[in-house]
Amino acid sequence: xxxEVLRDVERVVLKLDVNGERTELLLPVHKTLLEVLRExxxxxxxxxxxxxxECGTCTVLVDGRPELSCLVLPIQVEGHAITxxxxxxxGAVLHPLQQAFAELGAAQCGYCTxxxxxxxxxxxxxxxxxxxxxxxxxxxxxxxxxxxYSKILDAVExxxxxxx
Amino acid sequence: xxxxxxxxVIGKPLQKVDAVAKVTGRAIYADDMLLPRTLHCxxxxxxxxxxxxxxxxxxxARRIPGVQAVITGADLPIKFGILPVxxxxxxxxxxxxxxxxxxxxxxAAIDEEIAAAACDAISVEYEVLEPVxxxxxxxxxxxxxxxxxYGGPHNIHKLVALEFGDVEAGFAQADHVxxxxxxxxxxxxxxxxxxxxxxxxxxxxxxxxxxxQVVHYVHRALSKVLxxxxxxxxxxxxxxxxGFGGKTDPxxxxxxxxxxxxxxxRPVKCTLTREEVFYAHRGRHPxxxxxxxxxxxxxxxxxxxxxxxxxxxAYGSYGVAxxxxxxxxxxxxxxxxxxxxxxxxxxxxxPPCGPKRGHGTPQPRFAxxxxxxxxxxxxxxxxxxxxxxxFVMPHTRTVNWMRVTSCGLEECTERVMxxxxxxxRDKRPGHGMxxxxxxxxxxxxxxIYWNDMPHSEVQIKVDRGGVTAYCGAMDIGQGSDSVLxxxxxxxxxxxxxxxxxxxxDTDTTxxxxxxxxxxxxxxxxxxxxxxxxxxxxxxxxxxxxxxxxDAAAVEVAGGRIGDFSFQxxxxxxxxxxxxxxxxxxxxxxxxAGPYKGSGVGPSPAYxxxxxxxxxxxxxxxxxVKVNRIWIAHDVGRxxxxxxxxxxxxxxxxxxxxxxxxxxxxxxxxxxxxxxMLEYKSPTFLDMPEVETFIVETVDPEGPYGAxxxxxGPLLPVPPAVCSAVYDALGVWIDEVPVxxxxxxxxxxxxxKGEPARFGPARFPSIPYPTAIKVExxxxxxxxxxxxxx
Numbered sequence: 001x002x003x004e005v006l007r008d009v010e011r012v013v014l015k016l017d018v019n020g021e022r023t024e025l026l027l028p029v030h031k032t033l034l035e036v037l038r039e040x041x042x043x044x045x046x047x048x049x050x051x052x053x054e055c056g057t058c059t060v061l062v063d064g065r066p067e068l069s070c071l072v073l074p075i076q077v078e079g080h081a082i083t084x085x086x087x088x089x090x091g092a093v094l095h096p097l098q099q100a101f102a103e104l105g106a107a108q109c110g111y112c113t114x115x116x117x118x119x120x121x122x123x124x125x126x127x128x129x130x131x132x133x134x135x136x137x138x139x140x141x142x143x144x145x146x147x148x149y150s151k152i153l154d155a156v157e158x159x160x161x162x163x164x
Numbered sequence: 165x166x167x168x169x170x171x172x173v174i175g176k177p178l179q180k181v182d183a184v185a186k187v188t189g190r191a192i193y194a195d196d197m198l199l200p201r202t203l204h205c206x207x208x209x210x211x212x213x214x215x216x217x218x219x220x221x222x223x224x225a226r227r228i229p230g231v232q233a234v235i236t237g238a239d240l241p242i243k244f245g246i247l248p249v250x251x252x253x254x255x256x257x258x259x260x261x262x263x264x265x266x267x268x269x270x271x272a273a274i275d276e277e278i279a280a281a282a283c284d285a286i287s288v289e290y291e292v293l294e295p296v297x298x299x300x301x302x303x304x305x306x307x308x309x310x311x312x313x314y315g316g317p318h319n320i321h322k323l324v325a326l327e328f329g330d331v332e333a334g335f336a337q338a339d340h341v342x343x344x345x346x347x348x349x350x351x352x353x354x355x356x357x358x359x360x361x362x363x364x365x366x367x368x369x370x371x372x373x374x375x376x377q378v379v380h381y382v383h384r385a386l387s388k389v390l391x392x393x394x395x396x397x398x399x400x401x402x403x404x405x406x407g408f409g410g411k412t413d414p415x416x417x418x419x420x421x422x423x424x425x426x427x428x429x430r431p432v433k434c435t436l437t438r439e440e441v442f443y444a445h446r447g448r449h450p451x452x453x454x455x456x457x458x459x460x461x462x463x464x465x466x467x468x469x470x471x472x473x474x475x476x477x478a479y480g481s482y483g484v485a486x487x488x489x490x491x492x493x494x495x496x497x498x499x500x501x502x503x504x505x506x507x508x509x510x511x512x513x514x515p516p517c518g519p520k521r522g523h524g525t526p527q528p529r530f531a532x533x534x535x536x537x538x539x540x541x542x543x544x545x546x547x548x549x550x551x552x553x554x555f556v557m558p559h560t561r562t563v564n565w566m567r568v569t570s571c572g573l574e575e576c577t578e579r580v581m582x583x584x585x586x587x588x589r590d591k592r593p594g595h596g597m598x599x600x601x602x603x604x605x606x607x608x609x610x611x612i613y614w615n616d617m618p619h620s621e622v623q624i625k626v627d628r629g630g631v632t633a634y635c636g637a638m639d640i641g642q643g644s645d646s647v648l649x650x651x652x653x654x655x656x657x658x659x660x661x662x663x664x665x666x667x668x669d670t671d672t673t674x675x676x677x678x679x680x681x682x683x684x685x686x687x688x689x690x691x692x693x694x695x696x697x698x699x700x701x702x703x704x705x706x707x708x709x710x711x712x713x714d715a716a717a718v719e720v721a722g723g724r725i726g727d728f729s730f731q732x733x734x735x736x737x738x739x740x741x742x743x744x745x746x747x748x749x750x751x752x753x754x755x756a757g758p759y760k761g762s763g764v765g766p767s768p769a770y771x772x773x774x775x776x777x778x779x780x781x782x783x784x785x786x787x788v789k790v791n792r793i794w795i796a797h798d799v800g801r802x803x804x805x806x807x808x809x810x811x812x813x814x815x816x817x818x819x820x821x822x823x824x825x826x827x828x829x830x831x832x833x834x835x836x837x838x839x840m841l842e843y844k845s846p847t848f849l850d851m852p853e854v855e856t857f858i859v860e861t862v863d864p865e866g867p868y869g870a871x872x873x874x875x876g877p878l879l880p881v882p883p884a885v886c887s888a889v890y891d892a893l894g895v896w897i898d899e900v901p902v903x904x905x906x907x908x909x910x911x912x913x914x915x916k917g918e919p920a921r922f923g924p925a926r927f928p929s930i931p932y933p934t935a936i937k938v939e940x941x942x943x944x945x946x947x948x949x950x951x952x953x
Contacts, residue, residue, distance in 0.1 A: 044196035045189020047405070049356045050438045054841040057356055085189035094187065102183035105806040108814065109641025110186030111356040111405030117187065136848040143840065145356055145406050146641050148817030149851045151810055 014078050018043065019087030027074055034058045034069035037084060045085040045114050049143070056142030059115035060084050066119045066141075085114035088121065096159040097121055106155035108146035116142045120156045128164045132157065172721055174654050174868050177806035180646045181660050182403075182639070191403035194360035194375045195435045202362065203232055203272040205421055205434035206279035208286050209443070210261035210268055213295035213513035213833025214311065217258055217288060222269060225282040230274040233427045234282065237268070240423055244385045246413045246518075248613045250480025252312060255389060255419040261290075262311050262478035263515050264833045265443030267416045272424040272432050295513040295833050299452060299473050302510035303928055311478055311511040317931065319511045321476055322487050324761055327504040327935035328495075328563040334467025334502030338458025340542060344535045345454050347899035347924045348527035348882075350475065351826035352447035353520055354845055357405020359444060362433040363421040370422050371398045376414075377407040377640055378678025381612065383670045385414030386422055394670075397422075401668030404640040408818070409519035411640075412680045413446050413481055442838035446518030447828055449486055449509075450475040451527035454927035455535050463543055463550040467502040470494060471927060472528065474509040474517070481518035483509050485612075485764050489524025492765030494532055495562035496603045497573065497772070498554040501940075503563050506932040514830050519680060521818055522604065522875045526882065530900065533600040533883035538896070547887070548586065548599050552577060555601075558861075561941040565757025569769050570861035570871070572798030573601060576774035579796035579857040584776040589891075594780055598887030601774045604876030605767035606800075606866065607683025609752045618749035620687040621674035622695040624652065626703075626744040629731030631656060631663050633695070636676030637688045638668040642874050643807040644684040648692050650803055651867060655696035656703070657720040658730060674747070682872030685803060686768060687750045689867030694748025702744060703730075706737035753865075759938045769863045771871045772798040775816070775880035781892040783911055786904030788824060788889065790850075793881070796857035800871035805858055811873040812856050819881025821846045825901050898923025 009028040016023055018041065025040055034051070037043040037060070046069060049057035053071040060069045061083035088095040094102070097117050107113040116139060123130055123138040130138065135156045136149075144152065185191040222234045237258025245251040256267050269286050273279035294307035302319035315321040335341060361374040370392065376382050379399040387394045404411075417434040424432040436444060454471040472490040476483045491505030522529075536554075540547035556562065558571040580599070581587065589597045611619060623634040633652045639645040645667055649660035656663075666672055676688055700720060707726040708715040718726040725733035738744050755766035778791045795816050802808040825844035829836045837843045862869030882900045890896055895910035898921060906922040914920035 038196075039198075043189075044192070047193070047357070048195075049358070050840045052438070052839060052841070054839060055356065085187075089188055094184070098184075098187040101187045102179050105177075105180060105183075105643075105810045107180075107183060107186040108643070108810055109356065109404055109406040110182075110191050111193065111641075113186055114189045140848045143356065143845060143847065145354055145408065145818070145845070146814050147810060148813035148815075148854060149848050150813045150854055153848075 018082045033072040100155040100159040104155045106151040112144045194402035199431040202431040204276040208269040208283040210266040214293040215290040219289040221287045225285040230278040233272045242389045255416040270420045321509040324507045325932045325935040329502035331502045331504045335458040338466045339461045341458045343456040346531035350450035350828040352828045353408040353410030355406030358436045360435040361418045363425040364431045365425040373402045377411045398671040401638040407640040439838045445515035448520040449517040453531040469504045472507045476509045477514045477516035479516040481516040486524040488764035529879040563940045570863040572859040572861040573772045576796035580776045580794040584794045596888040596892030598884040600880035600883040602879030603770045606686040606769040606872040608681040609766035610763040618751045620676040620691040621749040622691040624695045634666045634673045636673045638679045640679045651692040690750040691748045698746035706740045771876040773877045777884040777888045786907035790852040794855045798859040800863035800866045801869035808873045812877045815877035819878040823882035823885040896921040
């Protein structure tokens, strides 16, 4: 019986706007945005740490606001602009945040980096010159186990300075 | 290096060689890989902490459409384990389970949901046994049966007892003797990336990509369990999402995906869930400690007796080494003329403990630093002063035969004292500052298993003007690839980005023992220098012949060798010597003392750290807010100061998490909080500003004088936090994590006239054997300490 339940899933056709590209997909309705990005769209830059909305690793932007892609169903974001880390650079030119993270060693293992970059991007769009405490507040939902956060704060400040 | 002794790239804060891949999401981690026709694997795990398996029925699981293979312990019966003396694990257990999470069966299916459903359809009949959940229970006679069939008595895994010098005479000379008991709670690595592995089996050869810290040890375990020669197995380290020691053992899922790939003829992938990662563990041992020290009136140590009891969990893992480590490095920071160490590791029905950043040494460091602090208070001496009077000196031998070479303890202490203003601190209730020091290995002096191979080898190939360096070392985010590229670039007058790297691939790279014990910069670095200098010699010789000058006159710098570009020089050299390859290797000097167990602790060099923590502690709520941390770290030489700072800051962060909140605790065999929300770790909001000072002592044996950076700076943070809490509120919290409840309880006890302390009341009675007496090294060895025994 179990196998029939598993196979008999409802599928929907969705048009997703990811990094400015519109893609039509046939998806099981219960599949999370995180799974669809990684498994159906090969956008493996978005990582996962818990799949329960606890670690911030899978953060993407929906209309410029950070969302945990492990808690979002694609059907909720149809028609909205989704940005993943693959959409940050302008062609081969890194986004100033990416550039600053690279220069200052803000990415060690790099696994939390895509999510943190996107949270920071959203912050700088609303608050171009954030204080160090404002950066802490904005990134508090993103865990990192390598850096102790210091170099990340430095990198966001550096990028903010360069962008304004 | 140029002829005037200036470095080209060493010591510069250069961008990591893989930085762009990491910031663009293009680094490929194991779970990002999906080969054509990949099957997905899920593992059925034990729901009981201790049980005998009576039967396993997989027939219903096999009938589920989409299931390609189901395996149990009968398919993988050969035992493995990281240490040769404790080969006690099976990839799948079919006789007995020893912790909740012990793997029992595995399924390969066309998708993960079907694999999970098939696991649910496997029925296992258990005979539930009484679990053993604490050190005290493990020391007593088991109610049902022992967890493991080796070790003992009862559930004791390992007992050690060593005595260096005349301890009784040392205590007899003391003016003051003090005893204390401390407890360091276990905690886990919590890497952001869950463990993941994907295997293929084609043409009789296994290829495994895994999130591991040591491709070589996985390679060995696969060969043993799968009964395939190592030449038929290839292990490749995928981009690594964080280890901290937690991916240093060979793991069941790595073996399982290989076996399933062999059975199905398709690639098989397994990524652990976050909950499984908490149960995979191999993290910090909970350690109960008793320490007794004799001192003179002036605070000079005359003798020390240190006892430890480690709660090891269900399997051996690195536990024997961890046990020795809880006694090995006390002498490497303080001059202890007579020293007795008794250690004990027990088995309990919990996930196995193993190595976490600092492996076996943060716990005794915590106890030792606080114990000396208390002795200073007894004697009315400033604690920093008392510690300084006992600092080891550079180029000495410790009583337990550890060779100390460069030692920047004094300079590190000076730096944090000055910067923090500790001596003139604001002494008001609720505000406190604490000081502590530490030391750590720059790589273990002996390998995990006995063999005559070098600990690291590097090969270099130059052709068509390009340089490629090959090394088995695994970059786990600390930047070991960048260090290798920097060293090769330095010797060849290039930039790190000019060096192509092939690392952590058992087919194409020579041996390196991997990323643990802070060994890569020191060992692979020295191997890289040797290989690069041989290559440089060939390039110079070819250029000198062409220039008709002396080789000594050929300058190597700025992408040029003498009058030629690097590319032209490489063509000249290839014409002269044929294919341009060179190799270098590093074997640490034989440093172990003349006693059993001396293999744990020796290192070719020790790093040193000093730390000051400034915090506010609220007497009403027990809440602690850390204002600032100053840390100075003697790294010998910073190959790349940016990476060193990153390692030091990351260590401080992890130490602060262990000090204040992280706790791997169990209830009836179940992890109390196996999720990233409930297992508290510091967020951006918890982390104070950290002021880092790099101290360079230029070690005689390190590459360009470099030592380790990634572990030592964690160690002083927990004791410095506790010392600051005492400074703020006048109560001792003798165990970590220092939670608000413990502070409030200690204050309540003080108010009732009880000792102003929270911590373990007693140390259990443990049947340690009679200590093996070891003569201290001869005094004349002190001066000749840079040579090996």
